[in-house]
Amino acid sequence: MPGNKGVVYEGPGKVEVHDTDYPEFELKDGPGVNPANVGRKVRHGAIIKTVATNICGSDQHMVRGRTTAPQGLVLGHEITGEVAEVGPDVEFTKVGDLVSVPFNISCGRCRNCKEGKTGICENVNPDRPGSAYGYVDMGGWVGGQAEYVLVPYADWNLLTFPDKDRAMEKILDLAMLADIFPTGFHGCVTAGVGPGSTVYIAGAGPVGLAAAASAFLLGAAVVIVGDLNKERLAQARSFGCETADVSEGEPWEHIERILGVPEVDCAVDAVGFEARGHGREADTEHPATVLNALMEVTRAGGALGIPGLYVTGDPGAKEEAARQGSLSIRIGLGWAKSLSFATGQCPVMRYNRQLMMAILHDRVQIAKAVNATPIPLDQAPRGYQDFDKGAARKFVLDPHGMLGKAG
Incomplete structure (x- = not known):
């Protein structure tokens, strides 16, 4: 089993990169995990090898101490990656697929999901509708500013890119689809x-x-x-x-x-x-x-x-x-x-496939518009500092050194 590293919130103004647990198909207790979610089986999930994971302004609110985020929380909800493992109940998602992960965690089964309101899924956060990876009061799903991350309801949540090689040529653009x-x-x-x-x-x-x-x-x-x-x-x-x-x-x-x-x-x-x-x-x-x-x-x-x-x-x-x-x-x-x-979370799945097609067919250059800037995972603390100072960049973490291979 490979190791894992993640970007961890250590208190107001401080993030560090630490060794973290490799994901399992079960939610474990930890910082920010809702007690009702501890022990929850995730047979329908996939473990993603992270190719790109972005620093978001919403993360900055936590890092500035403007929320009740607990110390030790692994951050990150903007995830693009390669499927490394699938749970026994996954039917269509395959190991090796290159995928975008909507930052909303949704089950695909509740009333809101069936109505396309995936930002307020009723089944993934015991406190209230709506959930996200690595975010305060969102159920405690571990964040994706890491080498590996667990994604539940994989067949429902993951957007698979149709051509892996073509997608890697535009990976910085496609990394913006998560959020x-x-x-x-x-x-x-x-x-x-x-x-x-x-x-x-x-x-x-x-x-x-x-x-x-x-x-x-x-x-x-x-x-x-x-x-x-x-x-x-x-x-x-x-x-x-x-x-x-x-x-x-x-x-x-x-x-x-x-x-x-x-x-x-x-x-x-x-x-x-x-x-x-x-x-x-x-x-x-x-x-x-x-x-x-x-x-x-x-x-x-x-x-x-x-x-x-x-x-x-x-x-x-x-x-x-x-x-x-x-x-x-x-x-x-x-x-x-x-x-x-x-108001409210964007229901990412309402738009991500169409926007993927706009990217793949050169209708928009979103990475250029937001000045997407790849940095290694171990430089995440510096990225947070520069972003907090107002850098006109979208910092994209590169945990496995794969972004340099993009065209």
């Missing part, structure tokens, strides 16, 4: 982006950049990306976006400069609960800033796609209400404008 590309696409779809749309995307991190690329794929006429980080705004401009430096003013001011009117057809929140203010308040955290700004700049009758993460508990919040997940949202403005809101 940020479908998540950004979902944000745009739920915001109503279509041919000729004008779109404002708050946040030029990887999800925001993926949303911008998705907006173009959906036919948007103008895509405006707002952020406080000049390097990330430059990355957005590199593939055709207009940009708004919100440290220099409110989003509506930039939108009016670009479009001649202070409103857009569609808006996407790719920032989430650690939002900062605009203009003079850019150095101060204001968790409702983005949501309120999007309501202001979206035309009446429009919609807001909200893939940015909001939490039920934020121990690092400055206000007591925000610590409980309560924000000062201008719901009256949203009501008056008849705006629609779509």
